Amino acid sequence: MVNENVTIENAQIRFRNFSGTKTEFNKAGNRQFSVFLPQETSDILEEAGWHIKHKPPRNEGDDPRNQLDISVMFGKYPPIVKLISHDGTESYLNEENIGILDSVDIDHATVEIRPYNWDVNGRQGTKAYVRELLVYARPPRRALNGGFARDDEEEDF
Numbered sequence: 001m002v003n004e005n006v007t008i009e010n011a012q013i014r015f016r017n018f019s020g021t022k023t024e025f026n027k028a029g030n031r032q033f034s035v036f037l038p039q040e041t042s043d044i045l046e047e048a049g050w051h052i053k054h055k056p057p058r059n060e061g062d063d064p065r066n067q068l069d070i071s072v073m074f075g076k077y078p079p080i081v082k083l084i085s086h087d088g089t090e091s092y093l094n095e096e097n098i099g100i101l102d103s104v105d106i107d108h109a110t111v112e113i114r115p116y117n118w119d120v121n122g123r124q125g126t127k128a129y130v131r132e133l134l135v136y137a138r139p140p141r142r143a144l145n146g147g148f149a150r151d152d153e154e155e156d157f
Contacts, residue, residue, distance in 0.1 A: 002049040002115035002126045008068075011035040011109045013135075018072060019099030031072035031098065035111065042066035049126050050115070070113055070128045072098065077114070079130040086139035105138040 015025075015034040022028035037045065037052065045068065046052045055065040072079060074095040081093040083104065093100065112132040118125055 001117045001124075004048075005112055005114045005131055006045065006048075006050070007110065007112045008035060008037070008041070009110045011111050013106050013109050014067075016102055018101040021099075021102075032069060033072070034067045034069050035109075037066040037068055039063065039066060042068075050128065051125055068113075068128060070111065070130055072130045072133075077129075077131075080132045081130070081135070082133070083135050083137060085137050101135060104135065105140075107136045107138045109136060110134040 013033050013035060015032075017023065017026050017033065018031050020026075020029045020031040026032065042052050042054075050068060053067040053069070055067060057064050072081075078095070081098055081101075083091045083093055083101065085091075110133075111130060113128040114131040116127045116129055118127060
């Protein structure tokens with residue numbers, strides 16, 4: 001049983017569905033995403049009782065991928081979600097506009113998760129829910145400003 005919130009910094013968000021759109025892998029209304037964890041972080045969280053999925057490496061020589069699925073629920077305990085643009089502008093997101101994160105070019109995030117320990121028909125586990133999420137966006141491409149590279153990319157002509 002997990003009893004404490006956990007903060008994951010520099011999280012790489014994958015498989016995002018903040019809008020709760022029905023897909024092959026998601027029921028309609030389920031807002032969720034995954035983060036890939038370094039082995040050390042994965043080991044610590046798994047030992048504490050969090051459910052970590054272990055995926056084999058995609059390519060030879062790559063490390064295995066350790067994945068934590070996280071749900072976003074606007075109910076009794078709604079999360080605090082903030083989008084921070086490349087220029088430092090901060091926007092709070094709510095249930096109505098959080099779906100924008102499905103299309104934002106995310107650089108990284110800091111996420112605090114809270115546990116929900118469940119016990120149904122003799123099966124037990126812990127589900128991760130967002131308590132607080134800070135999403136850092138990459139700068140937009142400069143396609144309309146005379147180039148195609150980001151400010152952090154070198155242009156080679």
